[in-house]
Every structure is written in structure tokens, then in C-alpha cells.
Amino acid sequence: MGAVDIVDREHLRARVERGDRLRVKLGLDPTRPDLHLGHTVVLRAMRRFEDAGNTGVLIVGDWTARIGDPSGQNVTRPQLTREDVEAAAKTYLAQLWKILDQSRTEVRYQSEWFDPMKLEARDDFARRHREGRPIGLHELLYPLLQGYDSVAVRADLELGGTDQTFNLLVGRDLQQAAGQQPQDILTLPLLEGLDGVHKMSQSLDNYIGIDEPVSDMYWKAMAVPDSLIVRYLELATTARPEEVAAARSALERGANPRDLKKDLARLLVSLYHGPDAAAAAEAAFLKSPQAAEKTVPAGRQRLDALFLLTGLVSSKSEMRRLTEQRGLAVDDRLVASAEDEIEPRTGMVLRRGKHQAVTLRVQ
Numbered sequence: 063m064g065a066v067d068i069v070d071r072e073h074l075r076a077r078v079e080r081g082d083r084l085r086v087k088l089g090l091d092p093t094r095p096d097l098h099l100g101h102t103v104v105l106r107a108m109r110r111f112e113d114a115g116n117t118g119v120l121i122v123g124d125w126t127a128r129i130g131d132p133s134g135q136n137v138t139r140p141q142l143t144r145e146d147v148e149a150a151a152k153t154y155l156a157q158l159w160k161i162l163d164q165s166r167t168e169v170r171y172q173s174e175w176f177d178p179m180k181l182e183a184r185d186d187f188a189r190r191h192r193e194g195r196p197i198g199l200h201e202l203l204y205p206l207l208q209g210y211d212s213v214a215v216r217a218d219l220e221l222g223g224t225d226q227t228f229n230l231l232v233g234r235d236l237q238q239a240a241g242q243q244p245q246d247i248l249t250l251p252l253l254e255g256l257d258g259v260h261k262m263s264q265s266l267d268n269y270i271g272i273d274e275p276v277s278d279m280y281w282k283a284m285a286v287p288d289s290l291i292v293r294y295l296e297l298a299t300t301a302r303p304e305e306v307a308a309a310r311s312a313l314e315r316g317a318n319p320r321d322l323k324k325d326l327a328r329l330l331v332s333l334y335h336g337p338d339a340a341a342a343a344e345a346a347f348l349k350s351p352q353a354a355e356k357t358v359p360a361g362r363q364r365l366d367a368l369f370l371l372t373g374l375v376s377s378k379s380e381m382r383r384l385t386e387q388r389g390l391a392v393d394d395r396l397v398a399s400a401e402d403e404i405e406p407r408t409g410m411v412l413r414r415g416k417h418q419a420v421t422l423r424v425q
Contacts, residue, residue, distance in 0.1 A: 074246040087217035091123035092150035098269035100262030112166040125172035258287035280343035283327035319409035
């Protein structure tokens with residue numbers, strides 16, 4: 063399962079060994095319409111608990127999703143209307159059953175316990191909500207004490223990403239205050255997005271959605287940074303530990319990352335669209351001119367010489383013109399100067415516009 067941390071580890075181990083049937087809670091804020099691979103890390107963990115006979119309790123954060131980020135630091139997540147959240151929640155639920163067992167999943171909405179508190183009836187809250195001004199957590203603590211998610215659903219175990227550790231611990235404390243046995247906590251790794259830097263997020267457009275068209279999912283998987291191939295195999299697919307280890311060893315021995323990405327893309331498409339769709343996507347990819355491969359000599363080279371060698375440009379003047387138009391890229395990083403030097407590596411991708419690309423193989 064790849065857990066990062068467990069609280070209380072021994073207590074949870076004892077319950078599992080006794081065969082206790084647990085209420086395993088996971089909360090998701092429906093801020094955008096689609097689920098992506100980052101969500102699936104925790105969703106697939108919940109499915110494993112469901113397959114073991116436990117009940118998954120999915121909390122649809124239709125209330126917290128409307129608050130936004132109270133710190134004001136996350137400019138990519140604005141406050142949403144009830145209508146925005148309800149629309150996103152519908153698509154979330156439609157896509158969830160690609161991963162979770164619907165017969166073992168209890169879906170609950172925060173509005174079941176937050177709406178009766180009439181918090182939004184407070185004039186100061188309503189005014190600040192309309193103005194998009196942040197609401198401090200301390201102002202919400204009192205109603206949370208009366209109806210916080212984990213208390214409301216009597217959770218035995220809560221799953222979440224490592225960025226949610228504090229929130230999960232608060233739920234544990236509130237259960238104790240309410241006279242309940244505190245939930246155990248299991249945190250899982252965050253999956254980096256296609257930019258290789260930030261966690262996967264629709265706001266940053268660095269994601270692979272689980273409901274994406276087959277071709278889009280395959281091509282996006284082929285754009286995963288080389289450094290994250292193994293991590294994606296481990297966290298986002300059904301690859302067995304020995305298969306992940308084999309991929310890691312192959313890369314360390316100098317295997318072409320492109321070959322490993324094809325394995326990753328095939329696994330992802332098979333998982334969400336079926337093996338026939340994966341085979342068709344791979345065949346289409348291999349026939350595409352964007353899948354072309356070019357052998358180049360090792361050693362540092364100027365970009366204009368490299369683009370000429372691959373045939374993506376026909377002259378140095380065309381290279382300069384396209385550079386000025388921001389039409390050329392190396393591994394999705396725009397070329398700033400035709401005269402820059404780089405050291406090519408196997409698997410590096412040179413791009414011209416959106417529909418022309420060459421993958422390098424260093425001799």
C-alpha cells in the first residue's frame with residue numbers, strides 16, 4: 063500500500079489481525095470536475111480495505127470545498143459556489159466506481175451535518191464569503207467541534223495524503239472530545255504532476271484524469287518525466303513490487319526511458335479503459351510521426367545543430383524564427399536561445415509546436 067505513516071500503528075495492526083470490520087474514511091473536496099491519478103493513490107488504498115471486508119466511508123466535502131484556502135496562500139483554489147461544487151461532485155461520483163466497490167462504499171455529504179448549523183446565516187460570514195475573503199480556522203472551530211466529519215460518521219480509520227496529516231489528527235482529537243474512540247490514521251505519498259515539481263492538480267494543469275479519452279491518457283503518460291516513471295508505476299498502477307523493482311533496475315542500467323513509459327501508458331489505459339483500448343492506443347502512438355526516434359552522437363551540442371540533425375527545422379534561420387515565436391521545446395521546456403548548448407540523453411524529446419516531436423537515442 064506504500065503508507066508513509068500510521069497513527070496508531072500497533073492499535074491498527076491489532077484490529078486488522080482480529081478481523082475487526084472497520085469504517086475507513088476518506089474525504090475529497092470536489093473543487094474541479096474530474097478525478098486524476100493523484101486522487102487514485104488514496105482511493106486505491108481504500109479499495110484494498112474494502113476488498114478485505116471493511117466499509118469505505120467517502121466524505122464529499124461539499125462544504126469545505128466552498129471555503130477555499132483560509133491561509134490566502136493558495137491563489138489557484140478560489141472560493142466556489144454551491145452550484146460549482148454540486149456539479150463537480152456529480153462527476154466525482156460517476157468516476158469513483160472505476161476504483162471503489164460501490165456495494166461497500168458509504169457516501170456522505172458534509173452538508174448533512176454542517177448545513178443545520180446555519181453558519182452561513184451569520185452576517186459577517188456571508189459578507190466575507192461573498193467578497194472572497196478568507197475565513198480563519200479558529201472561527202470555524204466551534205461548529206467543527208459539534209459536527210466534524212470523523213465524529214459524524216464514527217470513523218475507525220482515516221486515509222489521506224501526507225499534506226493532510228494535521229487535519230487527520232484534528233479529527234482524532236475531536237472524536238476523543240466527543241467520547242468516541244479516536245480513529246487511526248494512515249497517510250500516503252503525494253503524486254507529483256507532469257511538471258515533475260508540484261503535486262498533481264487540475265489547477266496547475268499537470269494531471270492525468272482517470273476519465274480522459276484513451277489517446278489523451280496514453281500521450282500524457284508518455285510525457286511523464288523520466289525521473290518519475292518508477293514512482294508512477296508504484297503509486298498509480300497495479301504493477302507488482304517485483305515489476306516496479308525491475309523497471310527501476312532497467313533505468314539504472316541505461317534502458318531507454320521511452321520503453322518504460324510505454325509500459326506505464328499501457329498499464330494506465332488498461333486500468334481505466336481496458337486492455338483492448340490500451341493495445342489500440344499503443345499501436346496508434348507507434349504509427350504517429352510524433353513517436354519518431356533519432357540517433358544522435360553523445361556530447362554537448364548547440365540546440366540549433368541538434369534540431370537540424372533531427373529534421374525538426376530546415377535551417378538556422380528557421381530555428382531562430384521558431385525560437386522567437388516560442389515554438390520549440392526540449393522535454394516541454396521552451397527553447398530560449400538557439401545557441402544554447404545541452405547534453406542530449408536517450409529519451410529526451412525535442413518538440414516543434416504541438417504535433418511534431420522526436421525522441422533522442424544517444425549513440
